[in-house]
Amino acid sequence: MPEEGMEDNKGREERPKWNNKAEYLLTCIGFAVGVGNVWRFPYLCQIYGGGAFLIPYLIALVFQGLPLLYLELAIGQRLRMGSIGVWNSISPYLGGVGVASMVVSFCVSLFYNTIVAWVLWYLFNSFQDPLPWSQCPLNHNNTGYVKECVESTPVNYFWYRQTLNITPNMETSGSLQWWLVVSLATAWSIIYICFIRGIETIGKAVYVTATFPYLVLTIFLVRALTLPGSSEGLIYLFTPDVSPLSNPQVWLDAATQIFFSLSVAFGGLISFSSYNSQKNNCERDAVLVGVINSATSIYASIPIFAILGFKAHTNYVTCLNGNILALTNEFDISDMNITVENYEQWFDSLNGTHPSRVSDLNLKTCDLQTFLDQSASGTGLAFIVFTEAVISMPGSQVWAVLFFIMLFSLGLSSMFGNLEGILTPLHDLKLVPKWMPNELFTAIICLVLFLMALIFCLGSGNYWLEIFNSYVGSVPFLIIAFFEIIAVAYIYGIGRFSDDLEFMTGHRPNIFWKVCWLVISPLMLFVVLVAYVAVQAQTHPTYAAWNPDYVNFPDTEVLPYPDWVFAICVLLSSVPVISIPLVAIYRLICCMSGRHSKGSLHNDPNPYANEGYVVES
Amino acid sequence: MEEGCMINSNFLGISLFMRCLRMLVRILVLLYLAGAPALAQTLCQPNASNGCRVRISIKTALGNQAYEWNENEMFLFRATMAFAMRRYYKTETYNVDNIIMCNQTLRVSFWFVVTSPENSTMLIPKADVEKAVRMSRHRINNAFLLTDRTLEFLGIHPTLAAPVNPDTPPWLIVFGVVIGAVFAGIIALLVSSLLQKRRKEKGMMEDGQDEEDRQMKGVENDNVLDGIYNRGFTDDDRFTKL
Numbered sequence: 054m055p056e057e058g059m060e061d062n063k064g065r066e067e068r069p070k071w072n073n074k075a076e077y078l079l080t081c082i083g084f085a086v087g088v089g090n091v092w093r094f095p096y097l098c099q100i101y102g103g104g105a106f107l108i109p110y111l112i113a114l115v116f117q118g119l120p121l122l123y124l125e126l127a128i129g130q131r132l133r134m135g136s137i138g139v140w141n142s143i144s145p146y147l148g149g150v151g152v153a154s155m156v157v158s159f160c161v162s163l164f165y166n167t168i169v170a171w172v173l174w175y176l177f178n179s180f181q182d183p184l185p186w187s188q189c190p191l192n193h194n195n196t197g198y199v200k201e202c203v204e205s206t207p208v209n210y211f212w213y214r215q216t217l218n219i220t221p222n223m224e225t226s227g228s229l230q231w232w233l234v235v236s237l238a239t240a241w242s243i244i245y246i247c248f249i250r251g252i253e254t255i256g257k258a259v260y261v262t263a264t265f266p267y268l269v270l271t272i273f274l275v276r277a278l279t280l281p282g283s284s285e286g287l288i289y290l291f292t293p294d295v296s297p298l299s300n301p302q303v304w305l306d307a308a309t310q311i312f313f314s315l316s317v318a319f320g321g322l323i324s325f326s327s328y329n330s331q332k333n334n335c336e337r338d339a340v341l342v343g344v345i346n347s348a349t350s351i352y353a354s355i356p357i358f359a360i361l362g363f364k365a366h367t368n369y370v371t372c373l374n375g376n377i378l379a380l381t382n383e384f385d386i387s388d389m390n391i392t393v394e395n396y397e398q399w400f401d402s403l404n405g406t407h408p409s410r411v412s413d414l415n416l417k418t419c420d421l422q423t424f425l426d427q428s429a430s431g432t433g434l435a436f437i438v439f440t441e442a443v444i445s446m447p448g449s450q451v452w453a454v455l456f457f458i459m460l461f462s463l464g465l466s467s468m469f470g471n472l473e474g475i476l477t478p479l480h481d482l483k484l485v486p487k488w489m490p491n492e493l494f495t496a497i498i499c500l501v502l503f504l505m506a507l508i509f510c511l512g513s514g515n516y517w518l519e520i521f522n523s524y525v526g527s528v529p530f531l532i533i534a535f536f537e538i539i540a541v542a543y544i545y546g547i548g549r550f551s552d553d554l555e556f557m558t559g560h561r562p563n564i565f566w567k568v569c570w571l572v573i574s575p576l577m578l579f580v581v582l583v584a585y586v587a588v589q590a591q592t593h594p595t596y597a598a599w600n601p602d603y604v605n606f607p608d609t610e611v612l613p614y615p616d617w618v619f620a621i622c623v624l625l626s627s628v629p630v631i632s633i634p635l636v637a638i639y640r641l642i643c644c645m646s647g648r649h650s651k652g653s654l655h656n657d658p659n660p661y662a663n664e665g666y667v668v669e670s
Numbered sequence: 671m672e673e674g675c676m677i678n679s680n681f682l683g684i685s686l687f688m689r690c691l692r693m694l695v696r697i698l699v700l701l702y703l704a705g706a707p708a709l710a711q712t713l714c715q716p717n718a719s720n721g722c723r724v725r726i727s728i729k730t731a732l733g734n735q736a737y738e739w740n741e742n743e744m745f746l747f748r749a750t751m752a753f754a755m756r757r758y759y760k761t762e763t764y765n766v767d768n769i770i771m772c773n774q775t776l777r778v779s780f781w782f783v784v785t786s787p788e789n790s791t792m793l794i795p796k797a798d799v800e801k802a803v804r805m806s807r808h809r810i811n812n813a814f815l816l817t818d819r820t821l822e823f824l825g826i827h828p829t830l831a832a833p834v835n836p837d838t839p840p841w842l843i844v845f846g847v848v849i850g851a852v853f854a855g856i857i858a859l860l861v862s863s864l865l866q867k868r869r870k871e872k873g874m875m876e877d878g879q880d881e882e883d884r885q886m887k888g889v890e891n892d893n894v895l896d897g898i899y900n901r902g903f904t905d906d907d908r909f910t911k912l
Contacts, residue, residue, distance in 0.1 A: 173848075174841070176844075177841035177842075177844040177845050177848075178840075178841045180840055180841070180843075180844050181840040181841070191830060195830065197830070198830075232841075235845060236845075238849075239845065239848060239849050239852070242849065242852045242853065242856070243852055245856065246852055246855050246856050246859065249856065249859045249860070249863075250859065250863065254859070381777065382725065382777070385775040385776060385777040385779060386776070386777065387776045387777060387778075388726075388727045388728060388729045388730055388777065388778065389727075389729035389730060490867075492860060492863065
């Protein structure tokens with residue numbers, strides 16, 4: 054078994070090291086805990102029966118999430134390389150898995166940082182009074198409010214028009230929105246400054262970015278619980294309803310949520326753990342990161358739902374007050390005689406005596422449950438629903454600033470992992486020219502990513518981002534993870550892997566881990582992959598377009614993807630993973646020709662990871 | 671004797687005439703006083719073409735500090751409207767009597783009309799009244815501690831708040847601060863790592879003989895030494911020198 058010290062003396066660059074264990078753990082936790090914990094998990098809880106959703110979620114965590122996490126951290130720590138080097142070492146034929154990881158990390162970095170740029174834009178705009186999304190702007194001749202804003206809401210108008218300046222459909226590309234370009238440049242500059250010295254600067258940055266969201270969530274929790282209507286929101290969230298559990302879609306969503314939430318198959322976790330010393334208990338790290346990630350999701354959903362309950366309550370009271378005003382004006386009742394509490398009695402008595410006049414008023418039906426049922430996830434939750442709730446809270450600017458800084462920290466720490474999944478394999482492949490300092494190389498990569506991400510700053514950028522999110526950020530990861538587990542469990546061999554784990558942690562993995570790696574996790578991954586593709590293939594893909602000229606505006610218009618866009622979607626799903634079979638075939642050919650010419654059995658391009666080499670000291 | 675009687679009879683006639691005149695004046699005054707409100711009532715009617723409807727929501731605006739709407743408040747309203755008319759026409763002829771109100775409800779809502787000071791039967795057209803109200807809206811609101819929405823003149827829309835257009839959008843200021851700090855940090859870090867590298871290179875060139883030792887020891891975190899340590903290479907010279 055090669056000793057630890059000899060690895061450094063092989064004469065390669067000394068691998069950077071974490072300053073202490075806390076930095077490593079915080080980085081992994083920050084990578085795993087992202088914006089999805091805040092805006093995807095509460096939504097899933099809401100639509101899938103509240104507290105009952107925790108059952109499939111925790112099952113998926115234990116049987117799929119934790120084994121994958123442990124596996125990635127272990128192989129990174131053992132082989133001390135980025136994703137490409139690691140998979141080349143394990144089996145040259147599966148080197149394509151590493152390449153696929155890198156390509157997928159590249160694509161995800163593109164659109165993920167655009168979301169961070171949007172968060173920055175909202176953050177910059179939160180420093181004014183009144184908040185720009187709280188009221189409609191006046192039109193050209195100051196005679197009234199802008200028509201599009203009046204028909205929808207000020208919050209919607211600020212998001213779709215003043216932020217995105219969205220085009221009515223995907224064919225219209227629109228132009229570059231300069232304010233988004235500026236925000237995107239800021240986001241990439243901040244990422245660059247954190248990456249300037251590699252994990253030295255990342256390790257410092259995560260002390261803030263990984264811990265600050267918890268502080269803000271606690272502040273919001275305390276604040277939200279004092280708002281009226283928060284208890285209704287919480288009851289609505291946590292009342293378990295086991296009936297949706299019979300729907301297989303729930304299990305599919307739980308498995309995919311755990312999977313994407315833990316950020317496995319990006320290659321970033323492998324890179325982070327490769328900077329560890331080999332004698333590190335990665336089993337404990339894996340369990341810790343997985344449990345903290347899920348606990349954060351659950352903890353985050355409490356203030357989110359308290360605030361959503363407050364928003365529903367506010368909307369309900371506004372709706373009722375509109376009706377009360379109409380009744381008061383029509384029947385000349387003394388001001389404030391009808392209140393929210395006695396509205397029902399007044400309505401019944403007035404409807405009994407003057408039913409025709411009451412019906413002519415066209416009063417709206419105000420139902421608290423309807424308002425609570427209005428759910429949103431993703432950018433809709435953060436930029437539309439939450440911003441609307443923040444307006445009604447006293448001291449709106451403070452809450453808006455806190456919320457967007459929290460989202461920014463969450464996104465930033467996830468971006469560290471995304472970018473690490475690109476940079477480390479490139480370093481390990483020795484694609485960096487010797488004369489180029491690391492700082493310059495990182496700058497070039499950030500610049501390239503920034504320029505490519507400019508397509509998301511076009512008028513139709515949001516539609517493209519949704520495409521990237523759905524097609525790159527889903528199926529390729531499932532495929533990569535499936536091959537990862539197969540490679541380690543069957544090709545590398547569970548016995549050899551257990552030996553490595555014994556070397557690193559001091560004890561062999563127990564039967565639970567072995568069963569998961571051999572049977573349960575690959576099976577679950579395969580089932581989830583097939584089910585996901587089947588569900589996607591059943592419906593012709595459509596997207597929701599914001600079209601002010603639409604008949605049912607402000608509802609979004611549901612349009613099908615044009616054919617050329619659909620072709621791009623298929624390409625996005627398949628090109629990252631096409632490297633897996635391609636590299637396998639290439640190696641096979643090389644190995645055949647290599648056998649003929651050199652007669653060597655192993656065409657291992659990385660001699661230092663040859664397990665048969667033992668140094669007698 | 672006869673002159674005294676004639677004087678007496680003349681005197682009697684004059685006093686009778688005076689009495690009749692006074693009675694006539696009294697009757698006329700009574701008629702006028704009785705008739706004036708009736709006249710005013712015919713001028714001010716709900717849905718009259720020149721009448722304006724006002725709706726007041728005191729409790730909504732002031733909550734606990736709401737005052738009661740009574741005759742005094744009505745008087746204040748009439749005085750305020752007279753003020754508004756004076757301001758609009760730039761004359762001093764309008765008075766409280768020119769504002770006539772009717773049809774007050776519990777809501778509180780009522781109708782009012784404005785009569786011309788020259789001719790009390792002639793009403794000022796509604797358009798002019800509206801313009802006068804628009805001109806002095808702010809003063810009228812403040813007299814009652816109300817706003818455009820709680821003191822409604824039906825038919826006159828609340829004035830839209832003028833857009834606040836700062837010279838530089840506030841978000842640009844925040845962006846400028848953030849990007850300035852980030853660039854300053856980038857430059858500082860780049861310069862410091864450059865200086866560190868230069869210092870290490872200088873240090874290495876000074877003891878160049880120990881390069882092989884350095885290679886054997888391994889390298890420090892930031893410094894990258896080129897070349898691959900070849901285990902087969904040994905520096906025999908050091909041992910064989912005598």
